[in-house]
Amino acid sequence: MFTERLRRLTLPLIGATALVAALVAPASPAHAGPTAHGKPYLTYTAFLVEKGTGTGYSSYINVHDAHNNALSVGIQSDTGSTESKGQPRFIWERVQNGKFTYGYMSAASHAKQAVGIRWYKNDVAAIMLKGKTVGTIDMKLQGRLFFNAEANARLNGDTVNSQVNTIAIAVGDTAKNTGLAGKWNTSFSFHGLKARQTNAPAVQGAAFVISGKVSGLPRGGNWDTTEVAGIAMIAQRW
Numbered sequence: 001m002f003t004e005r006l007r008r009l010t011l012p013l014i015g016a017t018a019l020v021a022a023l024v025a026p027a028s029p030a031h032a033g034p035t036a037h038g039k040p041y042l043t044y045t046a047f048l049v050e051k052g053t054g055t056g057y058s059s060y061i062n063v064h065d066a067h068n069n070a071l072s073v074g075i076q077s078d079t080g081s082t083e084s085k086g087q088p089r090f091i092w093e094r095v096q097n098g099k100f101t102y103g104y105m106s107a108a109s110h111a112k113q114a115v116g117i118r119w120y121k122n123d124v125a126a127i128m129l130k131g132k133t134v135g136t137i138d139m140k141l142q143g144r145l146f147f148n149a150e151a152n153a154r155l156n157g158d159t160v161n162s163q164v165n166t167i168a169i170a171v172g173d174t175a176k177n178t179g180l181a182g183k184w185n186t187s188f189s190f191h192g193l194k195a196r197q198t199n200a201p202a203v204q205g206a207a208f209v210i211s212g213k214v215s216g217l218p219r220g221g222n223w224d225t226t227e228v229a230g231i232a233m234i235a236q237r238w
Contacts (some may be wrong), residue, residue, distance in 0.1 A: 007186040035119035042171040044147060045116035045128065049163035050075035050088055050108070051164070056154025056223065059210070060093075063117055064148070065141045068098040073115045073127050078154065080222075092127050098142060105134060112165070121173075144238040145171055147180075150231045151210035155194060156217045160193060165207040171236050178200035181237040184208075186230075191216050193230035203219075208232050 042063065050059035060074030072093040079086035083104050090105040090113075106129065116128035125139035149164035172178030178202055186195040193212035199205070210230040217226055 008109065015045070024062075033034060035105070037122055037124055039173075040118040040126075040170075041121050041173055042119045042169070043116065044118075044167075044169050044171075046149065046167045047112050047114050047163075047165045048075055049112050049165070050077065050112065050151075051110050051162055052077070052153055052158065052160040054153065054155060054158030054199045054214075055079045055086075056152075056158060056211065057160040057162065058091075058150075058152045059160075059164060060152070061115060061117065061164060061167075062096070062148035062150055063119065063141070064146050065143050067142055068095060068148075068236040069139075069141050070095040071117060071119070071125055071137075071141075072148075072150075073129075074119055075113060075115075076152075090129055092137065092158050092195065094137060094139060096138075104219050112163075122167070144177070145236045146233055147171075147235075148231050149184075149195065149206070149208045149210070150229055151193065152221045152223050152229045153212070153214045154228070156214050156221075159211070159213045161209070161211040163207070163209055164232075167232075168204060170235070177236060177238055179237045180204075181235050184232045184234045186232045188231035188233060190227045190229045190231075193228065195230040195232040197232060203234065 046061050048059040056078040057077040060072045061073040064070030075088050076091045077088045078084055088108040090108045093102040114130050118126040123140045124136050126133045126136050151160045151162035153160040183201050192215045195208050195210045198207045
């Protein structure tokens with residue numbers, strides 16, 4: 001499973017499942033608030049709608065580099081989880097040097113929900129839910145950054161019909177690497193799931209429907225073992 005996750009990161013991207021549980025802690029003196037870290041190098045916010053049928057589905061935003069580091073925040077429903085028991089929950093996921101960790105947070109819903117990520121160059125990230133910072137996490141990113149709008153589903157026959165809307169991304173601290181390059185790429189489609197931009201060619205303010213029915217997974221396959229996702233991606237100007 002671990003080597004599969006490394007293979008999947010070469011896209012590079014992060015999936016929707018969990019290996020090691022951990023929780024986002026409330027902001028502490030060491031990781032106090034945004035002002036304690038200076039100006040964020042990146043801020044990524046969006047509104048998520050998470051819907052689907054079957055055993056599991058999700059909706060996420062994600063930032064990653066090309067060095068096996070990634071951070072996501074989103075909403076996931078998973079009947080295979082002993083923690084969420086199939087109910088929608090906010091969740092963060094982190095890949096650091098190829099090692100995957102995650103933490104469930106508060107209860108979510110299938111209605112529109114605001115989420116966000118801020119990242120600071122002292123290797124701290126803040127996670128935002130409903131416009132408020134709910135905690136911080138150690139997070140190293142390096143080099144050019146990439147941004148996903150993503151949804152996943154768990155097993156053959158499961159469906160997802162999620163949304164990632166009103167995207168706002170601010171990134172960079174020098175003229176040559178500030179902002180985004182080109183258009184959103186919606187060609188990342190795995191096992192029947194596909195992202196469709198509903199307001200192309202918008203970059204800021206982009207909106208996506210990510211939907212489909214999972215098919216083609218091998219016997220015993222699921223979103224733990226195989227990439228099952230529809231993804232829209234855009235890169236930092238570099």
